[in-house]
Amino acid sequence: MTQSNARSDAEFVTLEVADGVGTIRLDRPKMNAISLQVQDELRRAATEATERDDVAAVVLYGGERVFAAGNDVKEMVDLDQGDMVRLGASVQAAVTAVARIPKPVIAAITGYALGGGCELALAADVRFAHEKAVLGQPELLLGIIPGAGGTQRLSRLVGPSKAKDLIFTGRFVAADEALEMGLVDRVVAGESSAAVYEQALAWAAQFVGAASFALRAAKECVDRGLEVDLDTGLEIERMQFAALFATADRRIGMQSFVEHGPGKAQFEGK
Template identity: 70%
Template sequence: MTGTGEYAGEFVRLEVADGVATLRLDRPKMNAISFQVQAELQAAAAEATASPEIRAVVVYGGERLLAAGNDVKEMAALSYPEMIERSAGVQAAITAIAQIPKPTVAAVTGYALGGGCELTLAADLRFASPRAVFGQPEVLLGIIPGAGGTQRLARLVGPSRAKDIILTGRFVDAEEALAIGLADRVVEDPYAEALAWAQQFTKGAPYALRAAKEAVDRGLATDLATGLEIERQQFAAVFATEDARTGMRSFVENGPGKATFEGR
């Protein structure tokens, strides 16, 4: 990894402009998530994490769709022992996106199915077009979601709604996705909206943003008392940053929202 924000795989690349990285899937014609794409997602996530030039990330699959799912032809050829060896990597690719310690948003223009839906679940927010379609249709193939769908979807929309979506394999349109919390906004141009949302963090305090995201994510994985302890530790830790001193001094002297953070 270069730490400069530069990454270009065959099917996944980072495009950085003004502090915001677009993590772009581009595997014609349906952005099927193959094992190679999974490896490239991990590499792109590592670069987005390492680069101080990147303050926020937009996950995007182009004007037509995010991703129509994992590469079924590739998976169909595997035996049980072979999938045992591969399954950790299937999850690791999506987990790498979830663990980017910066604000992330998925821009969903069309289909986000199977592994594509799981990829959106790894982002902090999901902005969808009115034509977006979400789903975890794996049961219709005789398998189940394997890259976090059973876990992240249940945590996002609740277990009963997640079971309905996963057990039936049905599609969820943008209107329903918004109603149940699977989508956060429905707009005509989700990519432009996602870029605008991400842009606000280029002037933010990166260590505070990182601490806040980690406190939420780690806290959700445990009980309330442990979550509160995670929050307490993260709260105290940001007082070691120059940005905390800058931000609080600016608030006292000039009021809220006027601090200039240096990322230190």
Template identity: 70%
Template sequence: MTELVRLEVEAGIGTIRLDRPPMNALNVQVQEELRELAAEAGSRRDVSAVVVYGGEKVFAAGADIKEMQTMSYTDMVDRSAALQSAFTAIARIPKPTVAAITGYALGGGCELALACDFRVAGENAKLGQPEVLLGVIPGAGGTQRLARLVGPARAKEIIFSGRFVPADEALRIGLVDEVVDAAEVYAAARRRVEPYVGGPAYAIRAAKEAVDRGLEVDLETGLEIERMQFAGLFATKDREIGMTSFVEQGPGKAKFEGR
């Protein structure tokens, strides 16, 4: 079976690279490989942060519609869980993640970008959830993650219309965090996560989990999640290194071991 997604590691940053020309359609094989590589990136000690990248021309134009066209209701009841789990695997990588978006990030492609912590887009990027134009709705997190990111009313307008959102608008509404020249997208994405390489990995993991899980629950429960994550860090080497360095050398001098 041809490899359609690969993990490349350089200088502490893992790149999950989609490679299914011409549009990186997210078929079943791509979804399975995304799940596998998300788990690998999350567990590797030489990976401190992750870039999700579709290449110089396109991020991912969405699901493989030809593959889905013949699926029945019964088929999709089974497949939808697997579809969501691929993107959830990306969201649950316990390290900082950034989507490097060139060209189209539509449907499942937009949902893949939404599963990352940050999004850097090229000036030529277009994002959207056009599933309604196919008679369906986003099925891999789009209705949930988009609403949490840009607010429910704006998310509904984007989803109901199925329109493509250009990079400048995406930046203005908070759908992406940075817009750069298309040729600089991958480099800019790496720059965004480079500060976390060799950093306090356990603390970053705890902070990510507290924020993400806290968004799913009420404030009281979220505060309890935060409290337990905070207390748990007192059993880690990160806390020992960070506090000892602060007392002996002042702020910003700690050299963490990385994970």
């Protein structure tokens, strides 16, 4: 296994790279509360994962005990409106940076993924959860609303009615219900919650050696297309489709298909 670690100056969030898969790892005892420092480190880790050519896909992971139990309420309790007007963009920027990593991103959810932790999971393309995981957006119980994309990404993922139910009530959702409503994509059983991370790594590993520009284009088409009307989305798709004909991987993939059949191309990432 080939492994390299990210910056040594990060205290709570690291990017670890092994065999082409990057793991953005939260490690802020006890519950991975997302403070302003964690937000900054998440943003920097996402930027690094975006820029590194040796990272084909990314796993978001908080460890075996908890994904992230929410934003740091103790840090926010004395803030006023002026403070949050100044800091609000930063609150969203970290999650947005993760959402905009132009590579497949999967969240491996253990324990609690609540509030800001749930919003971070929503920024991934796919979510695997341990059978004992719990998700939710309980901000209303604090007299506020989700502020890092929860009202927008959750409603796009599960539909407005289910999103409103979770946000209005602030209730927690067990893994099986989260799977049923589409909040997570797979529930992993077993005594050890580490199995979620192992399955997430396996999912991410399939993209090592894939056509990276095509993956980037596909992700952008889906994500941007959800933000616009159908005709505009189709135009985004048309432009991305045509642009891929300038890549070496398109030539390699089509030539390989003609000569050897599907699934045998050796892409170069160019």
